[in-house]
Amino acid sequence: MTEHWAGRNLLPFALSRRKVHAILNGIDPIWGRPFELVWAALILLSAFFLALETEPKLSETMRSILALEEATIVSLFSTEYILRIWSAPKRWQYIFSFWGVVDLLAILPFYLSLGIDLRGLRAIRLLRLFRILKLVRFVDAVERLRMAFADIKHELLVFAFMSLIVLYLAAVGIYYFENEAQPGKFSSVFQSLWWAVATLTTVGYGDVFPITTGGKVFTLFVLLIGIGIISVPSGLIASSLTNAHKRKSEKKLEQD
Amino acid sequence: MTEHWAGRNLLPFALSRRKVHAILNGIDPIWGRPFELVWAALILLSAFFLALETEPKLSETMRSILALEEATIVSLFSTEYILRIWSAPKRWQYIFSFWGVVDLLAILPFYLSLGIDLRGLRAIRLLRLFRILKLVRFVDAVERLRMAFADIKHELLVFAFMSLIVLYLAAVGIYYFENEAQPGKFSSVFQSLWWAVATLTTVGYGDVFPITTGGKVFTLFVLLIGIGIISVPSGLIASSLTNAHKRKSEKKLEQD
Amino acid sequence: MTEHWAGRNLLPFALSRRKVHAILNGIDPIWGRPFELVWAALILLSAFFLALETEPKLSETMRSILALEEATIVSLFSTEYILRIWSAPKRWQYIFSFWGVVDLLAILPFYLSLGIDLRGLRAIRLLRLFRILKLVRFVDAVERLRMAFADIKHELLVFAFMSLIVLYLAAVGIYYFENEAQPGKFSSVFQSLWWAVATLTTVGYGDVFPITTGGKVFTLFVLLIGIGIISVPSGLIASSLTNAHKRKSEKKLEQD
Amino acid sequence: MTEHWAGRNLLPFALSRRKVHAILNGIDPIWGRPFELVWAALILLSAFFLALETEPKLSETMRSILALEEATIVSLFSTEYILRIWSAPKRWQYIFSFWGVVDLLAILPFYLSLGIDLRGLRAIRLLRLFRILKLVRFVDAVERLRMAFADIKHELLVFAFMSLIVLYLAAVGIYYFENEAQPGKFSSVFQSLWWAVATLTTVGYGDVFPITTGGKVFTLFVLLIGIGIISVPSGLIASSLTNAHKRKSEKKLEQD
Structure with missing residues (x-):
């Protein structure tokens, strides 16, 4: 990103925009990490309050606090959104990027609901939870995860499809x-x-189950084969992830 | 397959049969893939309608639509079946091949049921669902899956048998x-x-469970040992699949 | 074993004993495999009849058939036991070996129960089921399984113990x-x-579950940590088994 | 640790302290292992009695035995604690070490409860269960486990966090x-x-489950995606553990 401001390096204004x-993207050596952590905490807090609000028995005081919290968090997120646009090297690119849209959707329902009731839509704000995965220290692990996924995406698709057929x-x-x-x-x-979903994922609530002998024998066979298919994907991810990890370590070792 | 028509290459009729x-087998550079996708959609649709038909409360209009859909799909599958026989390099070989029989079974119940009621048999048509796995882009993954299975088939058999003994x-x-x-x-x-099936697959519907102390202690031991045996096969498949994948990548790397 | 009869090679009696x-041990090139398969079927049949006998509503005819079957199977197993002793290179060694004891226990309850009722003990006969794993074609897979187990036995013990602590x-x-x-x-x-067993193995019958908020929160944490520990062993076995397999294939490749 | 007593090697008192x-740490060639085993048995016994005490119907005799057992075990643990302090090369370091605190917490509630009722706190004693993992023969396996964990700790954190988000x-x-x-x-x-916890861990008690069509379809998707995320960590541990094991074996092979 340094390249974009290359020509304006001497202007104090450009510098501050760059800073x-x-x-905001957690790459500033001094303020990047603290900002990320505070913001992660804010996102988690916002998710917690969203859940709290659904409690049926809330005192009036609690409701006021929640309304205040709502306004505070939306202001902070709005400020962040405006700053992100302002500081983005390519503004339109940010606005129409995946995270740009998420950031807008996180605050939009609040402003719209001033007129009409759109409280339900606020759940969209939860998409911001995934921003936390962008925390610096996780970046490597998430990157390896993406590599591992890319490696086995065809196998995953085949098993996902076979799972659906089996279901x-x-x-x-x-x-x-x-x-x-x-x-x-x-x-x-x-x-x-x-029934098929509750059984083959082995959840087995117990609200529906076969009572005929034929149905029970059928369940026996379906389970023995079905579980073997449905639980393969998570094993695949784990196995592939460990390989991706190993490959990277070996590469590092060779370079040293 | 090119070899079979080698001598007739110049005849327009042979060419069209070849095309x-x-x-039909998805190998035509222009029409192969679109046909496969349309046909996959058709198979899925046919499966969906078969499920829809079992709904107890269906309007008369809906029933008419379903009857029409039934006739349409069977006509399409019949046409496909005839074209497959006609275009096959070795006709009898196709007719008695696994997919040849499946393709016939998929349409047969409809014609037979014109006289007598054989609706139940139509479920055989679902076998066609597996045709979808032949889609070009999955071929590699399915091939690796077959390799991984071949690799560990003895281990799988041993664990399948041990699972049955444990049950x-x-x-x-x-x-x-x-x-x-x-x-x-x-x-x-x-x-x-x-009970053993519902317990050891960890489905646990809750319709049958031990109530005596002896039975509960027995369940404790059976579970701790049994799960260790019954959940190994899917781990084996996942692990072996990742290895098959890795082996192939390394081979590719060496060739480059 | 050839060595034991080395000196008696010319005697027809020794030869027949050897044969x-x-x-009986499935190593005879002509009769070994058929005997094994027939005997495996016999063991499975005996297990099936043992289960059938517990059916509460059995006709008189059925009961007679079961009694006859019981006598037949025990005669066959008894003959086999005597022949095994007679043909064993080192007789006492066989009698006190693991399988020698199992073979005796499989027939003993029948003779003892002629006087007193010891039907329950006949379940011991089920131990013979494991003999089936000695079928020639599985020997390699069972051997690899043993290797894989030996490889990770300390890890398995640690996790088994940690599972018990968690429970x-x-x-x-x-x-x-x-x-x-x-x-x-x-x-x-x-x-x-x-409750801990039914929950942490994820069986969840639903006969006991927490109803207090504290108990539910506790269950949340116990589950997230506990499952991570309890389901590791089967993953370990699968993973180690695939490695043992790979190692063997690579060794074979090097030798070729 | 030999270094700390280097200067006092000739004094019989120092020798005895060293012994x-x-x-106490199981490294004495003659008494180390027996002590460890006896102490492991004692810890298990203490855990067993703690559980027994909660039985609602206990005879008076049983209660007296339990009280006696309580006093005996606490005396033994107290003696051990004092000896550990006395024999420690750096006393304060031991007292404030993790195990030092655990050892104190294991006996403290007994002395405090002579005045007030602090029976509940005795459960802290269960922390000692983990001491058993320090048994000499497991040390290697635990060490490999720690290595495997360190290897994939970022991946585990990412999946733990994603699991919480999914929940x-x-x-x-x-x-x-x-x-x-x-x-x-x-x-x-x-x-x-x-509900989310009981469902996504596939426990499925059956006390809460969706009854609306929307809820059921939502459950279907949540399960298919969620299980794939929640069951990855244990696969990761298993896979990484096998790798750590293999790496160590290969290293050993190279050294030989």
Whole structure:
């Protein structure tokens, strides 16, 4: 990013704009990290208050505090948004970038809801939670994660698709076995899909389960095969991530 | 496959037959991929409508649409089947191949059910879902998957067999502990097997569980050992798949 | 084993004894494999009938068939046991070996129960199920499995022990949180252990679960940490098994 | 540690102090290991009795035995604590070390509770359970475990944080879907978090589950994505541990 201001290096104004940009993106050697941590805390706090607000029994005092908090956080986020635009080397690029849109969406519902009730939309603000992953110390790990994902994305897609097929076939199968015995719970293939999801992810709430012998035997086979397919992706990610890690360490070792 | 038509290369008829074959198998440079995608969508749609049909409350209009859809899809699949036979380099080989039989089974129930009711058999059509895995971009990943499976097939068999033994022993054990206390739920070893499956796959619906102290202690040990055995296969697949992937990348690197 | 009979090679009796030994252990080039497969089927059949016998509603005919089957299988196993002793190069060594004891235990309950009722003990016969793992084609995979286990046995012990500590601490913790609110279900730390097992293995039957806020928050933390510990062993086995496999393949490649 | 007593090597008193230190830390060639094993048994016994004490129906005799056991174990632990201080090369360093504090906390509640009731605090004694991991033969495995953890600590943190975000977003989402239909069970985002934890860890007690179609479809997506994130860490640990193991073996091989 240094290149963009190359020509204006001597102007104090440009310098300050550059500094703001460095701070906001956590790359300023002195203020970058503290800003990031404070802002991460602010985002977490904002998420906590959003959850607190849904509590059905809140005292009047609490409600006032929450309203105040809401206004404070939105002001801070708004200021940040304006500063980000102002300090961005290429302003339009930031505004239409993924994070630019997220930053706008995080504050927009507040201003719109002054007229009409758009409280529900404020949940969009939660997208900001992912900003925390940009914290400097995690950048390497997130980068390795992206590499690991890219490595096995085709395998993941194949397994994701096979998982969906297995879920669908399990739902169709159990429908034929249980529909007569439990017409209320297995009324259609779509209803049976709920059973398939709860069973094959091994959540097993216990609200729907087969009661016929055929349905139970079918469940046995579906489980033994299905789990083998559905739990592969997370194993793949873990395994690939460790490899990406190892590869990087070996590269480092060779360079030393 | 080019070899089979080698002698007829100059005849326009042979060329068109060859082109149809190339399109149907997704290897035609221009029409192969679009056909595959449209056909994949068609297969998914057909699966969706098959599920929709089981909905108990459907309006008359909806039923008419479904009947129409049924006829349309079967016509398309029938046309495809005839074209595949016609364009196949070795016709009988295709007809008796795995996919040839699946393609026939996918349309047969419709024609047979014109006289008698064979709607249930239409579920066979779902086998076509696996055709989607033949999509060009997944071919590599599926190939690696097959390699990974071949690599560890003996280990998988050993663990599959050990899983069955563990399930069986768990069922026998819990039967001795719980049969007296809950004669209705643990009436025989086969009934207890249902508990063993629901427990060792960690689904745990909650319809059957031990209530005696002996049964609970037995469950503790069975779980700690059993899960260690039953969840190994998916770990094996994931781990072996990552290795197959790595091996291929290293090979590629060496060749470059 | 060839060495033991080295001196008696010319005697027809010694030869036949040797042949019987080879057949019984599946190493005879002609009869070894068929015998193994028939015997594996017999063991599986015996396990199936043992389960069938627990069915509460069996017709008189069925009971007679089961009694006949019992007698037949025990005769066959007894003959095998006697032949194994007779053909063993070192007889006492076989009798006191692990499999020698299992083979005896498999038939003993039948003879003892002629006087008194010892039907329950027949379950010991199930130990024979593990004999199936000695089938020739699996020997390599089982060998690799043993290697993989030996490789990580200390890690497995550490995690097994940590799992027990986590289970125990979870039980103690939930007891303090839930004992007052649900004195029936969390009456003591031992009772709470049942909850800890059902929760940390993610079975979650739903017969016991925390209802206090403290208990729920505690469960949250216990789950996030506990699952990370309890599900490591099976990942370790899978990962180590794949490595053992790879190492062997690389060794083979180097030798070629 | 030999260095600290270097100057006093000839004094019998210093020697004995040194020997006590060696025994207490399991490094004495003769008494180290037996002491460790006896002490490990004592710690386990103390944990067992702590659990036993919570049994609601205990006879008077049992209570007396427990009281006696309590006094005995605390005396032994107190003696050990005093000997550890006395024999430590740097006394204050031990007292303020992690294990020094744990050792004190293990006995303190007993002495304090002579006046007031502090039985609950005795659970702190359970921290001593982790001392067992210091048993000599496990030291290597624990060391490899620490290395494996250090290797992937950033990845673990990223996934731990992503898991928390997923849990939070799942709770917010299900709250919007189910709050109206089940105001009692999904009364606030915090209440919904309980559902999110029970579901995404696949425990699925069955006390709370979605009943609206929207909630069920949301659960489907949350599960398919969430499990992929939440179960990665244990796979990471397993995978990294196997690598750490392999690396060490290869190093050993090179040295030989």
